Amino acid sequence: MNEIYLIAGMxxxxxxxxxxxxxxxxxxxxxxxxxxxxxxxxxxxxxxxIVPSVMIPDGANINLTLDNAYLVGAIITCIxxxxxxxxxxxxxxxxxxxxxxxxxxxG
Amino acid sequence: xxxxxxxxxxxxxxxxxxxxxxxxxxxxxxxxLVGALPFGIIFGTLAAANGLSFAATLGMSIFVFxxxxxFIALGMIGAGTAWPLIVATTFIVNLRHMLYCxxxxxxxxxxxxxxQIPLCFWLTDETFAVAVRRYQDGDKDHDHRWxxxxxxxxxxxxxxxxxxxxxxxxxxxxxxxxYGLDFAMPATFIGMLIPYLKNxxxxxxxxxxxxxxxxxxTMPHKLGLMCAAFAGIAGGIxxxxxxxxxx
Numbered sequence: 341m342n343e344i345y346l347i348a349g350m351x352x353x354x355x356x357x358x359x360x361x362x363x364x365x366x367x368x369x370x371x372x373x374x375x376x377x378x379x380x381x382x383x384x385x386x387x388x389x390i391v392p393s394v395m396i397p398d399g400a401n402i403n404l405t406l407d408n409a410y411l412v413g414a415i416i417t418c419i420x421x422x423x424x425x426x427x428x429x430x431x432x433x434x435x436x437x438x439x440x441x442x443x444x445x446x447g
Numbered sequence: 448x449x450x451x452x453x454x455x456x457x458x459x460x461x462x463x464x465x466x467x468x469x470x471x472x473x474x475x476x477x478x479x480l481v482g483a484l485p486f487g488i489i490f491g492t493l494a495a496a497n498g499l500s501f502a503a504t505l506g507m508s509i510f511v512f513x514x515x516x517x518f519i520a521l522g523m524i525g526a527g528t529a530w531p532l533i534v535a536t537t538f539i540v541n542l543r544h545m546l547y548c549x550x551x552x553x554x555x556x557x558x559x560x561x562x563q564i565p566l567c568f569w570l571t572d573e574t575f576a577v578a579v580r581r582y583q584d585g586d587k588d589h590d591h592r593w594x595x596x597x598x599x600x601x602x603x604x605x606x607x608x609x610x611x612x613x614x615x616x617x618x619x620x621x622x623x624x625x626y627g628l629d630f631a632m633p634a635t636f637i638g639m640l641i642p643y644l645k646n647x648x649x650x651x652x653x654x655x656x657x658x659x660x661x662x663x664x665t666m667p668h669k670l671g672l673m674c675a676a677f678a679g680i681a682g683g684i685x686x687x688x689x690x691x692x693x694x
Contacts, residue, residue: 351510382572387654428478438627
């Protein structure tokens with residue numbers, strides 16, 4: 341059954357990425373320099389996920405126009421984050437702004 | 448200055464604070480649950496339309512537990528992609544967890560296997576963001592593993608519940624997928640990203656990563672994500688070394 345291979349395979353590779361460094365780490369030393377490098381991991385990864393999902397919402401074409409509710413929604417979310425400095429408020433305001441804008445677009 | 452960490456499992460104090468820590472971890476993850484909620488529901492509702500069975504959809508959330516990889520897999524299943532290719536793409540999309548794991552190593556290596564395995568299995572973007580802040584900024588003499596576990600289990604139970612709700616809702620209201628609830632993921636991630644934008648170097652990492660993610664978007668198997676992440680990290684380091692006073 342293909343679904344079983346698929347899920348077993350996805351589970352194996354996903355767990356590998358989450359765990360593999362732990363048993364290897366006995367041979368590693370952590371320099372201050374490496375710690376500094378790693379401090380850029382979360383913002384760089386988050387940006388690499390966010391930007392295509394809002395600028396290429398259909399997965400094929402770059403859309404930087406006001407017809408792109410995802411892009412406008414992302415801008416609203418950024419403004420909400422900037423003003424509120426609160427995670428929950430940012431997410432709720434961003435979602436609300438996106439849904440409203442999309443509703444306006446659909447007329 | 449090189450700093451070698453102790454590798455032997457050592458006892459740090461948790462004591463009666465374990466349950467309190469666990470609750471705090473779950474509480475601090477709450478805003479991210481709100482963001483993951485529509486995302487998980489949408490995953491469940493889209494599954495049937497893309498040809499994934501009820502059991503396999505739930506199984507994927509239980510055993511793989513990786514939101515963005517599950518979404519990409521769903522799209523590939525819908526496009527009729529062979530399963531080994533989907534597994535290969537999952538690997539690349541999830542490579543970022545290795546970077547997270549590397550960041551958490553100083554604390555993970557102090558734990559026993561029975562803690563390491565579940566905490567690694569439940570590692571997500573959200574729990575990483577919550578836990579790493581506590582490890583780095585919290586009391587250094589305190590053991591934060593219960594806090595980390597609280598965040599992990601909050602995300603996991605939320606994801607399973609949402610997948611199930613989505614599966615049930617998708618059967619009754621198939622049009623739910625057209626409401627654009629998938630915007631919940633970028634909204635959540637933007638909320639997680641903003642606190643990092645504290646100096647020029649972080650801005651550089653974010654802007655370069657974003658730019659490269661667009662330029663490298665057409666790379667096969669979502670390799671562009673890792674290229675963008677590495678370019679962003681390199682850009683951040685470069686700017687940091689140029690503007691030492693900015694740190």
